[in-house]
Amino acid sequence: MVGDKGIKKILIxxxxxxxxxxxxxxxxGIPIIWSLILSFTKWDLIGSPRWIGLGNYKNIILDxxxxxxxxxxxxxxxxxxxxxxxxxxxxxLLLNRKIKGITAFRAIYFxxxxxxxxxxxxxxxxxxxxxxxxxxxxxxxxxxxxxxxLQDPHYAMPAIIMTSVWKDTGFLMIMFLAGLQNISEDYYExxxxxxxxxxxxxxxxxxxxxxxTTFFVLIISIINSFQVFDQxxxxxxxxxxxxxxxxxxxxxxxxxxxxxKMGYASALxxxxxxxxxxxxxxxxxxxxxxxxxx
Amino acid sequence: MNKSKKKITADILSYFILISGSLMMIVxxxxxxxxxxxxxxxxxxLPPKFIPDHITLNNYKNVINSFPILRFLFNSIxxxxxxxxxxxxxxxxxxxxxxxxxxxxxxxxxxxYLGTLMIPSQATLTPQYILMNHFGWVNTYKALILPGMFSxxxxxxxxxxxxxxxxxLEEAAFIDGASHLKVFFRIIMPLSKPGLATLTIxxxxxxxxxxxxxxxxxxxxxxxxxPLALTRMQGRWHTxxxxxxxxxxITVIPILIVYLLAQKQxxxxxxxxxxxx
Numbered sequence: 001m002v003g004d005k006g007i008k009k010i011l012i013x014x015x016x017x018x019x020x021x022x023x024x025x026x027x028x029g030i031p032i033i034w035s036l037i038l039s040f041t042k043w044d045l046i047g048s049p050r051w052i053g054l055g056n057y058k059n060i061i062l063d064x065x066x067x068x069x070x071x072x073x074x075x076x077x078x079x080x081x082x083x084x085x086x087x088x089x090x091x092x093l094l095l096n097r098k099i100k101g102i103t104a105f106r107a108i109y110f111x112x113x114x115x116x117x118x119x120x121x122x123x124x125x126x127x128x129x130x131x132x133x134x135x136x137x138x139x140x141x142x143x144x145x146x147x148x149x150l151q152d153p154h155y156a157m158p159a160i161i162m163t164s165v166w167k168d169t170g171f172l173m174i175m176f177l178a179g180l181q182n183i184s185e186d187y188y189e190x191x192x193x194x195x196x197x198x199x200x201x202x203x204x205x206x207x208x209x210x211x212x213t214t215f216f217v218l219i220i221s222i223i224n225s226f227q228v229f230d231q232x233x234x235x236x237x238x239x240x241x242x243x244x245x246x247x248x249x250x251x252x253x254x255x256x257x258x259x260x261k262m263g264y265a266s267a268l269x270x271x272x273x274x275x276x277x278x279x280x281x282x283x284x285x286x287x288x289x290x291x292x293x294x
Numbered sequence: 295m296n297k298s299k300k301k302i303t304a305d306i307l308s309y310f311i312l313i314s315g316s317l318m319m320i321v322x323x324x325x326x327x328x329x330x331x332x333x334x335x336x337x338x339x340l341p342p343k344f345i346p347d348h349i350t351l352n353n354y355k356n357v358i359n360s361f362p363i364l365r366f367l368f369n370s371i372x373x374x375x376x377x378x379x380x381x382x383x384x385x386x387x388x389x390x391x392x393x394x395x396x397x398x399x400x401x402x403x404x405x406x407y408l409g410t411l412m413i414p415s416q417a418t419l420t421p422q423y424i425l426m427n428h429f430g431w432v433n434t435y436k437a438l439i440l441p442g443m444f445s446x447x448x449x450x451x452x453x454x455x456x457x458x459x460x461x462x463l464e465e466a467a468f469i470d471g472a473s474h475l476k477v478f479f480r481i482i483m484p485l486s487k488p489g490l491a492t493l494t495i496x497x498x499x500x501x502x503x504x505x506x507x508x509x510x511x512x513x514x515x516x517x518x519x520x521p522l523a524l525t526r527m528q529g530r531w532h533t534x535x536x537x538x539x540x541x542x543x544i545t546v547i548p549i550l551i552v553y554l555l556a557q558k559q560x561x562x563x564x565x566x567x568x569x570x571x
Contacts, residue, residue: 012474013391013441020388021403023444027422028410035422045424091315094308107557108316111323114553114560115546116503118521122528122542123326126535132338134325166318178565219569227414230505232523238532249416249506256420257510269417276414 039267045260056267066268069244069251070275072157076247077225079161080168084221087165088172094182095173095208101286106177109170117167118229123233124152124163158240160231167231172217179213180206211291219283226276229253248272323546330354330540337536355539360537362515363544366523371505371548373519374501377442381497382490385448390478392449393456394464404453407446416506423510437511438519442501448493451567455489456482488562491571495556495563502549520545 020122039056060066091109095102112120127134128149136146149159187205196204229249236245246254252272255266324344329337329351332346357363391397392404422441431437463485464477472480483490505521514517518526527541553560 008473009395009397013395013397016387016395016474016478017391020384020444020449023384023440024407024410024446027425027441028413028418030447031418031421031425032410032413032426035417035419038420081320089314089355091312094312097304097308099308099312105312105316105560108319109511110561111550111553112319113564114499114549116505116521116549118503118524119542120322120548122524122538122540123322125528126329127322127325129356130537132340132342134321134342137340137342149451157446166322169315170319174561216568222416225418230521233505233509234528238528252416252419253506253510257423262420262424266417266420269414269419273414273417277412278490 035266035269038263039270041263043262045262049263052263056264057271060267060271065246066271069246069248072245073226073228073247075157076164076228077162077222079158080164080225081218081221083161084165084168084172085217087169088217089176091169092180093202094174095177102268106170106174109173111170112167113170113174115167118234120163120167121231121234123168124159128159147163150236150239151241153241153244156236156239156245160235160245163235164228164231168221172221175217176213178212182213183209208292212293215283215287215291221235222279222283223276226272226279238277248275259272321439324520326539326542326546329535330460330543332536334534334536353536356537357406357527357541357544360525361536361541363523363541365515366518366520367544367548369435369438369517370502370519371547373438374498376439377501378494378497380439380443381448382493383443384443385445385493386452386486386490387478388449389452389456390474390482392453394461394482395474411450417504419510422507426511431511433512433514433517435517436511438508438517441507442504445497447567448497451493451496452486452489455486459485491556491559492563492566495560496567498552499549499560 038049040051040053041049042052044053063268091105095105128136128150130148132134133146133149135149139146147155149155183206187209188201191205193200227249228247232245232247232250233253236242237250247274248268252265252268255261255268328344331349331351333348333350333352336343336346336348340546392400392407409550426432426437429436459482464472464481467477467481503521504519508519508522509525512522524541524545527538
């Protein structure tokens, strides 16, 4: 009887777990190990891979283009992150004031979030058009001659950053809003009795208690920013500014699927992983200094 | 008196900022619609007009005549729906084991599941491509769908949800002689609708908007999905913004409709998971 039950249990585990397990091993596990091994080889898809030890990693460190792509990625992160967090937090704070129409505002801010990056990039390419684009027209109304944005090496990355901030504000706003709604009214009531001003309340109640949310938002945003690809690809890949907006993932794509340097591309992707890992680790260490969990 | 005056000023200021922000969010989309309904002549004039004097549907005709847009639409729907349904079933089943059936090494296995989440998807692009190439799956639905159907994240999400369901319900069923299969499909799954809704939305949005993997693995008209199709249009009509905006609108409409129908679930799902596809 017990044996019968045991067999049934094994059967049910196999039936339920194996599809997921086999799928993940084939499409995730094996590729992860494979790409790690590939990163120590030289292979252009023809013939068999040749072991070159740390050769790819050495070449990456010596590669000017890699440092360029890393610099562009960091440029993107440093421009995008503060802006998107400020806009998202501001919007969330305003929506949290229990004003009417919160659902409508939330829904509108969310439309860019659900749209695909390719569609959004297409729309903004047109908005950024130097001669007939809406943005330069609006600038001309206040007497500014707008740049050629995506065709101008100085403005291509800022343009991509602005579009990214525009698209992701609603996304981060919604998470801040959830965090704000978790803060108990009692704190504010107590502060009000003590006669605290709005600004004082923000800095001594809202911001500290929002710490865990801010931390979560920061981690997710940094991880996503390191992996930035779609908008860069669609907005500048066919432009003369492509070289000025090359980031880590566009570089991985180019080496892997344009030049078919599989080993080098794999090594690059592990460098990307390492960067994300280290940044997340640092964040995690630093959080103890500024995040208070209730 | 003073206080309510202050509140009114603050309210007005809030509305002003929120409405300006909303306009910034929505105007690019309106501009897309406007451009898609204009003739080329009316597009390249200054000052630009939001509502064209002469509305034309030629740009849409142009898109439909130049590209098998219905096929692209079908590809996107077929791929996203299959991935989503697959994830719902496969992740939930695995999650049920992780949440309810104990066996040796279960926790270690679950940790490995979580561990794979740390590896960015880009790290597996090259071998995944080689694998698909080896199977002869380049330019097939299989290559678009299968790698997306198995999600460690989805398993994690569903396991967390199952853990919140009290065990007493199933225990009664087990005493009545129900099998795990029955408990899973009749009790656990129906009780997990909110969790399943969250997984549906994140999984659907992620596959619907996915770009990098389709770019690598597909190139023929029979299999490409909408985001890729859009870059195809861009290649052909580099400066024909009227047709481009018509094409873009066609690709945005379906997800927009789904969003409007299930707005609350979208927002909740994304807040819960921090995933935006």
